[in-house]
Amino acid sequence: MEQQLEQIREQQKASWNKFSPGWKKWDDLTMDFLKPMGDEIIRLLNVNNNDIVLDIATGTGEPGLTIASKLNGGKVILTDLAEDMLEIARENASLRGIKNIETVVCDVCELPFPDNTFDAISCRFGFMFFPDMELAAKEMVRVLKPGGKIATSVWDVPEKNFWITAMMGTIHKNMEITPPPPGAPGMFRCSKEGLMKELFMQAGLKNISQSEVHGKLNSKTADNYWSMITEIAAPVVAALSAADDAMKAKIKQEVYDIVNQKYPDGNVVIDASSIVIYGEKTQA
Template sequence: MEAALTQIRDQQQQTWDKFSPGWKKWDTWTMNFMRPMGQEIIDALQIKETDHVLDVATGTGEPGLSIARLAPRGHVTGFDLSEGMLAVAREKAAQQALPNYEAVAGDVCALPFADQSFDAISCRMGFMFFPDMLLAAQEMYRVLKPGGRLATCVWSAPPHNPWIGTMMGTMGAHLTLPTPAPGATGMFRCAQPGMLAGLLTQAGFQTISEKEVQGTVTFDGPEGYWQNMMEVAAPVVTAMSQATDDTRAAIKSALFTKLEPLAVDGKISLPFGSLVLVAEKR
């Protein structure tokens, strides 16, 4: 991988390690949020109890830990760039008594596994952060057995994701947010329908399907939303790092003005949208 992409990878690693404590704190909330996409992935993979499965971008362990419960005579390898995230995954695997789950750190663009090692591959919310998405897909194809399946998901278009767009839009009214370079890593890099499907086709995958999964995610009122964004959402924290105290206060005030009318019984629910793709290796 060329030097510029290696630098992006290293920056990603530092970012996820930095945010791993926040992800641990919010893990129950995050896993509930991500469960619909994780369940779509699990259902698509049709896990057998003897399967060997690779869960790429496993983060704090899902959907790999859930898959491990479905493959008690198989094995699940949770793979991620961040050791900080993987420490949480290992802790959860021990708490759940899942000896068939292991967490391995490394670069998805250079998977440390032999050809045709896995019966299935899951990858929840990972592709948009890979420095070289095509190389990552080719590596997944290489380590997947013939007849195996890859199931992955990414965020769909920003208008379908007010759960993060509400915060970003409010910040944008008070801060000068940089315009991402074409192809830069980021949440909505794969949002264009058909974009990731085309990339998987280039990597050699066949029988590719794509569907949108939508829902709502709930926060404990405006203050709960604010705290979540400040502790878990990397692009928000990065942007807010340039704000003065006065600007930060103005953003919070404007945000609460938007959110307070949406509160029902102290809770706020905001929509999300994702794309779930399933592909086969013939």
């Protein structure tokens, strides 16, 4: 792997491990928020009882754990770069009595599985963080059985995702943040029209489809919203760590103002939009 990609991977691994306590703390809220996207992935994959399924960038375990709970004879391999996130996934599996899972720490660009291993692959909100998305897609196709299915979700355009732009927009308004180089990993990197479909086509997938799926971040209050985002969103934390106390206070007040202005009744339930993409590997 090129040195630059290796560097990004190591930074991401460190970041996800660092933020794993926040993800654990807010797991119920974030899993409720992301459930519609996971449900659509599960619907598209339409797994059979004995299927062997790979869930990539599983984080705290979804949608892999829900898929595992639907299998009677099959199993799910949960993979992630961050061992600390997989530890939470294992805890979640144990709490739900789900035993037909394994966890593997690995990079999607170097999957440690033989060709033609899996019946289906799920990947909820992983693609935009992969250092080399083309290589990731090709690796997924390599380990998929002929006729196997892939479904993944990515974030739609910023204009449809106030749940993160409320915070990042305010930070950018108040601070000089160096933009990442074009094509670098980031939240909205995959939102460009047709990008994911093209990626799937180049990887050799067929019967490709995509749909828009909405979610709602039911944070209830501006306080909960602020706490959650500042404890799980790495770009937010990185930006705020570079601000002095006065700037932090100003940004916080402005975020509260725009959130409360949008939800004057005090019930902060923020709309989100994603794109779910599906494809199949050609039969041998």
